[in-house]
Amino acid sequence: MISDFSPRLGQITLNLLMQDSPVSVKYLADSVGVSKRTVQRELEYIESSLKKYNLSFQSKAGTGVWIEGDKSDKEKLTALLMADDTLDVSNKDERIKKLILELLKESEPQKLFYYANMLGVSEATVSNDLDEVAKWFDKFKLSLVRKQGFGIYLEGKEKAYRKALTAFIDEYTSSYKLTQNDKNTMRESNLIKLIENKSSKNIYSLLDTDIMKRVISCLINLNNEQIANLTDSSYAGLVIHITIAINRIMHNEIIEPDSRLDEDIEHDRDYSLAVIIASSLEKEFDIEIPEIEVTYICLHIRASKMQNTSNSKSSKRNNTLVSLVYEMIEAYDPDISYILEQDDAFIDGLIAHMQPTLVRLTNGLAIRNPLLDQIKSDYPDIFKKCKKVTAMLEEKLNLKVPESETGFLAVHFGAAVVRLEQNNLSKRTVYVGVVCASGIGISRFIKTKLEKVFGNRISIETYGKGDLDSNTIRKTDFFVSNINMEVPDGADIIFINPLITDSDIKNIDANIRKYEITADKSEDRLDFYNQLDLIHNLTEQMKMILDNFNIITISKDIDFEKYLDVLKDKLIDSDDNSEIILSDIIAREKIATQVFPEMGFALFHTKTSGTKHIRMSACISDSETFENEYFKGISCIITMLLPDDEHLNMNRKLLGFLSEMLIEDPTFLEVLNSGDVSVGKDYLSKILKKYLKSIIN
Incomplete structure (x- = not known):
């Protein structure tokens, strides 16, 4: 490895250089095959390593990590790292790959010490690695023999050996690499370049480059349309198969006859082509190719795919x-x-x-x-x-x-x-339920994000985990949830990260596409009388919110416990049961913190039997922000209490809408931070009026 990079840091750096946009540390960890902590530890040294190459390491919370610099400097370092094939001996997977490679290359037994010395690790480590290597060879019916005083070697049939050889090349390279260069160059040239490329030479040292060049020359000189029409990956596979076969035949290693092969294969047009190829190879290499080898060339052609179907x-x-x-x-x-x-x-x-x-x-x-x-x-x-x-x-x-x-x-x-989904003109709206502990806080953030991503493809309702009764499940296509919970009978639930990852979005989109083309679930429609009843009850609850609304200023140094004292002394009515309310708030906070530094506020909310009054209030700092570490520099602490009564579902949606407005309407938070109760109540009235209109409409 070039001196500025450890083997593992080199792998991580090369991975970053290959990216067009920032990636997460987890992505790097998965790509390299180590833990996130290991990647983070290696990244502590990357800045100094990149400096001499005029590049810099960048990271941003919520965005990811990346390498900054000119394209030419990136390409230069990429070439250096790819050209260096030093083995990372601390990586067990790399050691195992190297051992498989060496065992496939070796025709004579080698002692344990030989491999330990090659890898620079102890004999005990090599012995342990060989247990995994043996499992790999078992898949191809090859035995890894370890004889005391004699050595380590492979035992099995020639056909099994060739299968393992081909599988190893396939497993540690990809057909894409064979064709990813300049589209104007011939695929034959790309194949040769890959074999001669230093970054691939360890794996392709299993193949004789001179033999491969002569095999390719034979195939080109045949000028055969069927060969020309092979897909790039099938062509590469045919070349590699023949190269291995020629090399083994030249060492008198002939594949065993197989009675299970199709007896009528000689009447196949692919067999005729295989005979032509074999004849050309016999002249080129001055060898005799056995009938069984011709049969396998035929099978390889027959099993190949064509570019133009x-x-x-x-x-x-x-x-x-x-x-x-x-x-x-x-x-x-x-x-x-x-x-x-x-x-x-x-x-x-x-x-x-x-x-x-x-x-x-x-x-x-x-x-x-x-x-x-x-x-x-x-x-x-x-x-x-x-x-x-x-x-x-x-x-x-x-x-x-x-x-x-x-x-x-x-x-x-x-x-x-x-294609079916794209052609389906009768796509319907998909009904999605977002489930969190209460149905007020996190679920509203998730709802807002999903509405921005999926627009009018979905209709979303928010629920607490205790709200998934049979009626709710019946009218909802599927649910998304950020909390661990049992899946009720009949419910389709996708569990997601509260921050909603790209993977979550993919899973949700797949479910939406599935339900868009299926029959609509039955919908509950309120008759006019019930609508009047709903509006009457809703306006009563809105009046209660406005009557109980308050903004108070408290010390910037307050911690969570002292906030609870303020809540008890100044924001909870005397006829409320403060012990139950505080206990419910604490229990809710233990599930997942409701402090959102990126939003600038905390939203402590809970369903509680400690009050009969729906309530929203705010506490602001006597300085610009709260300085206690628990509150992470936020400027406003908002409290919402949801009575556990007959209006629970209606009030949950109401408080959920207010939570949504805190995210979507920056002026709402600014008004609360002003500390002016009168102005705050006026603005809250406008928001409640907006919600009432949406219900009526």
Whole structure:
């Protein structure tokens, strides 16, 4: 690693340099495979390391971290870091990767000391790492043999060895890397550049660069349209497969015959191409390629995907494959299967995908999906339904379908569902409930954020966790909640972070899209008499809020306990039960603090049986802000009391609206901070009038 960066800091820095916008420390931790604390510790040294490269490290709460500087300076450091392939021996995953690589390269047994010396760690550490390495090789039916006094080596069939070799290359690189350079350069050149690139040389040292160049030359000279039409990833896979095969044949390591292979394969047009390729290779390398090797070249071609499916064999609809695809769609979701079957682009794409996939499944060829984890994370519902599809395939075909294939199916079905949603003109409003402890505080902040993001796609109500009765669940499509709670029967709940992360927004959006195209839930509509009753009760509660409204000035040094004393002495009526009220406020604050420094205020609110009077009041500092650390420099402490009586739901919505206005209307907080009770009451009247109009309308 270049002297200014430790191996781990180099990884973190390289990750940051790859980003176009700020990222979170958690993102870096997940990318590098360490804890947040480890990343934070490494970042303490990044500023001094970046200085000599004319770059600086930046961080901002709520935004993330990033590297600031000229593009040319960033590119220079990126190149230096990528060119350095020093192993981070403190990273177990890196050590395991290195051990797998070396074992695949070694033809002779090596002692434990050899690997310990190579890695710069103890023999005990290597021995422990080899336990994990053995598990990796087990997947390919290769045994990791450890003999005292003799050494460590792999044992198994040649076919298993080649599978492991190919899997290792697939696992630690991606096909994207093979084609991400200048689009005007040929993919063959990109492939050679990747192999010769120092940042990849450790992995690709498994391949003989000279052999690969000669293999590529043979394929180019054939000038074959079918080869030219292979997708970039399939072409790279074919080149790597042949390179490995030639190298092994030259070392007299021939793959074992397999009686399970298709006996009619010689009549396949792909076999004819495989014979042509093998003949060219025999002349180039002056070797004899066994029949079994030609068969595997054929299988690799047959299992490849074409760039232009409309002109390829993959697009030809045969009745058996079409029938299978329709069964897959039915297994995915019977409710929308008929609509999906009308999507020709989806049907053709799925047929084109399944034809080579069935070849791979039937012949035990690996199916790699580097985006599997991302697909599972971003589209959990679609992935879950696709597991039903793979279960059907396993039963029908008597074949094991790997999870990687489920991921590919999720991409196809997901795209079809998105098209279906975009084409659906009868989308409806989705009814969303936001649940917090009380239904007044945090839920209102969440409600405001979701309304800004999703607009008129949703209609939102806020609830306390005790409000989810059968009637509420029946009229609400789904709920979002920031608190841990049991999920009532029939309720669809998404649990989110109070600050609402990008991941939360994605999950909520997915649910909205799901419900937009489903039948509307029954709605409760008030008749005119009930509306009059509601308005009468609401105006009574509004009058009570105005009658009880007050603003008082208190010491800037006050802490939470002394605030409770002020509340008891000056803001709670004598006929109220102050002990119950204070106990309820304390209990609510323990769930999650209601001090919001970024908003400039605290909102202590609670449902309580200690009062019969709905109430809102404010305390302001005798200086500009409160200085006790509990209040984090805010300027105003607002208290809202919600009586636990027959008007509970109505009053919760009313106080919730006032909470919302504190966020959306900056003047409201300014008026409270003025300390003028008369002005405050006038402004509060305007807000209440606005709410009443919305109810009437």
